[in-house]
Amino acid sequence: MIEDNIQVLRQAAKISQDSPEERLWCVIAGNDKLVDDIAYRAIASKHNVKILFREHVILKEDRFSKKFDFIMLNGLAKNIYNFKEICKSNGGAFIQISPKLIANEPNLMVFVAPDDIIKKCVNNIEQNKISFGILSEDQTTGFIEADLNVGVNLPNFAKSALKPFYNVSDVVLSLILVSVDDEKDIDKVQSIATQSKIFVIDFKDINMED
Incomplete structure (x- = not known):
């Protein structure tokens, strides 16, 4: 009886999963090395994956x-799943969006920004x-590059010596997928997010x- 129940649960899980040939959307965030790798793999995927856009961001804070x-x-679900594994094994943040979710x-x-x-x-x-x-929602576990601003007066050798200490993983980058209940509130949400320096x-x- 227990084995029968396990088989039913396994079958239900398979049915609920996206088909490997279904096309999904995803957003991946992290340091430039990770995103360079993802972009290269997408270009080499023989048109199974399209890059909709890529952004390099510099946020100046204090x-x-x-x-x-x-x-x-x-891209095809099977490719997107592979990118998810690459992303997570290299400390990146990953969010996946399916056609069913968009319809519902x-x-x-x-939103993309520091946590x-x-x-x-x-x-x-x-x-x-x-x-x-x-x-x-998801967060990075790898480091996000940081630099001292130009206005900070320190000798170059001191900046170089300090760099390993401010390129640390406590700068956590977050991705969140938000659903706004009322369409009339979308502009308000965008305005609040933009004023907060959120992409x-x-x-x-x-x-x-696409």
């Missing part, structure tokens, strides 16, 4: 500039009485035919 990259892909949650946005900024932004959205939900991917701006 004494430091934080540098990171993110990329959005559309029409007001979707992905502390994301949390403050989510709190601000909530304080504005906007009804929304976080459907998925917003609005699925209304993505060509679903």
Whole structure:
């Protein structure tokens, strides 16, 4: 009886999974080395994966500039699953979006930013009485590159000596997939996020035919 139940659960899990030939979207964030590797593999995938866009970001905060990259892909599920494994084994953040999710949650946005900024932004959205939900989230575990800003007066040898200490993994980068309940609130959410220096991917701006 127990074995029969296990077989039923296994079969249900297989049915619920995306088909390997289904096309999915994903966003991957991390340092430039990881995203360079992902971009190369996407280009070499024989048209099974398309790069929708890639961004290199420099955020200037107080004494430091934080540098990171993110990329959005559309491709066959089997390829996207492979990219997820590469991403996670190299300390990146990964969010996957399926056609079913887009059909059921029409007001979707992905936020990309350091974790502390994301949390403050989510709190601000909530304080504005906007009804929304976080459907998925992920964080980097590898380092995000940081540099001392030009205005910080230190000798070059001192900056070089300090670099290993500020290129550390405590600069956590987050991805969150947000669903806004009411379409009229989308512009408000985008405005709050943009003012917080968060990069917003609005699925209304993505060509679903890609």
